[in-house]
Amino acid sequence: MLKVRSYSDSDKTRVVIDLSEKTEFKANKLTNPDKIFIDIIGSILKLEDTFKEIEINDGILKTVRTAQFNEEITRVVFDLYQEVKYNIFSLTDPDRVVIDIFRPEKKSEPLLETLPPKPEEKPVPEPKVTGKRVVIIDPGHGGSDPGAIGPTGLKESEVTLKVALHLEELLKKAGIPTYLTRYKNDFISLEDRVNFANQKNGFIFVSIHANSTLNNRPTAIGTETFVLSSKYIGASAKDVADRENRASRAHPEVDADLASIIGDL
Ligand SMILES: [Zn+2]
Incomplete structure (x- = not known):
């Protein structure tokens, strides 16, 4: 053990x-x-x-x-x-x-009396984290994988890189160590992105995408934020995940790896 x-x-x-x-x-x-x-x-x-x-x-x-x-x-x-x-x-x-x-299940008694000290006061041991927490910024797609393509031909991979570089600038100004999974228009497989993040001891992995809609709804605006969860994800979230993960379909074993990583979290 x-x-x-x-x-x-x-x-x-x-x-x-x-x-x-x-x-x-x-x-x-x-x-x-x-x-x-x-x-x-x-x-x-x-x-x-x-x-x-x-x-x-x-x-x-x-x-x-x-x-x-x-x-x-x-x-x-x-x-x-x-x-x-x-x-x-x-x-x-x-x-x-x-x-x-x-x-x-919550009982009728007041919660405050039964709750122990807040986790902030006694952090869960995280042996890997030392000093400042590293943010891994992942510009989605790149290279031979353009991601979604807009009506003007704008590629998702270009948008995500620009957003990622801007985010890096903001975080660096705030003194937060960051790494990008790509700085150029390169194709990086999903498994290489994961390996890179683990190698750099990333505390959080922020993957940036610019999603498309399935049925050409010009009214779709706003942002979507996905966080890793062991709970059920809805059908539309699964659709997006399937489209986003298409880049790794050439490597079916990756799905098993990802499943085991997700299962582990
Ligand atoms: Zn994407």
């Missing part, structure tokens, strides 16, 4: 336990105090000390504690505020066990 990572969301907290190989696991819950534990069987703890007890305190999960239970079992204990619904599953490549712990 190598690492424990957690992600707090408004409706759930996800904890990912990274393993060096596929192993079996067993899970159970206890009450009074409420906790869930996962026993990773045939696993030897190789965690750095910082991962052995992680304070979450996000209103769903208090702490995650990890210890070698016996010669064969590593036990991961999730200390809760109250009884919750949860879902545990394993993923491969890399091997990991994932638990989603869902925020309980």
Whole structure:
């Protein structure tokens, strides 16, 4: 067992336990105090000390504690505020066990009294982030992939690059480190964009596009903002995603990679 990572969301907290190989696991819950534990069987703890007890305190999960239970079992204990619904599953490549712990339905008692300290006061450990957070700006399309083409022949790839360069200027003025996935009219595959962002340790990935409409509606104006979500996306959002991702259709394996990245978040 190598690492424990957690992600707090408004409706759930996800904890990912990274393993060096596929192993079996067993899970159970206890009450009074409420906790869930996962026993990773045939696993030897190789965690750095910082991962052995992680304070979450996000209103769903208090702490995650990890210890070698016996010669064969590593036990991961999730200390809760109250009884919750949860879902545990394993993923491969890399091997990991994932638990989603869902925020309980709101009760009639006032929220303020039951909420723990705000996450700002006790940030979730993010071992990768040091110093200033890096913004990766991704001008959509480029090179042989022009994206949408306007009535005057204007290419989406030109618009996105100009917007990206302007955004970079604004962020640099504000002292925020930035990288662009492309500075010229180059074709960059979606997987290379993702790899680049990870290499540069990006805290946030801002992909800029100028969308087209399917049925030629000249009245369509405004902006659309998409954020990564594990929840259902509507059919029209899926249409846009399908059109935007066409550039990687030549590499079907990328879809599986992206799916696993999204599933991991
Ligand atoms: Zn686009």
